[in-house]
Amino acid sequence: MCEANAYLLKDDKEELLMERVDRVVPQNGEIYLESIWGQRKTIAARIKELNLVDHRIILEPAQEESN
Amino acid sequence: MCEANAYLLKDDKEELLMERVDRVVPQNGEIYLESIWGQRKTIAARIKELNLVDHRIILEPAQEESN
Numbered sequence: 001m002c003e004a005n006a007y008l009l010k011d012d013k014e015e016l017l018m019e020r021v022d023r024v025v026p027q028n029g030e031i032y033l034e035s036i037w038g039q040r041k042t043i044a045a046r047i048k049e050l051n052l053v054d055h056r057i058i059l060e061p062a063q064e065e066s067n
Numbered sequence: 068m069c070e071a072n073a074y075l076l077k078d079d080k081e082e083l084l085m086e087r088v089d090r091v092v093p094q095n096g097e098i099y100l101e102s103i104w105g106q107r108k109t110i111a112a113r114i115k116e117l118n119l120v121d122h123r124i125i126l127e128p129a130q131e132e133s134n
Contacts, residue, residue: 002069002119003119003120004069004119022118023116023118024114024116024119025117036120047091047093048092048093049091049092050090050117051089051090052089052091052119053069053070053103057117
């Protein structure tokens, strides 16, 4: 299985949001996450970086938008 | 290995942009892609959806932004 863990980057620390994420859908400034177990979460964040080989999805809070 | 293929959705068709993508970094309205082989590409696009179990990264052209 090739899902990844989603982390929220806050004050240079990574907080684990969800394990084994399958689907990631950005919508209206939020990110919808869905795990392989059907767990669902919507976060006011944006994607900072994906590292798929390392199974990592890094999000950052939406209010810190720099672009 | 758990990389994914990146596709650009255009007129409801998916065009393969890069195979075996490891890193995906949104920056300044563009998406930077890097494959496990070190191939690099920057696309004027945004992430529409990730389906990691299916190894799929779906992008859509930046000019079609709907939000």
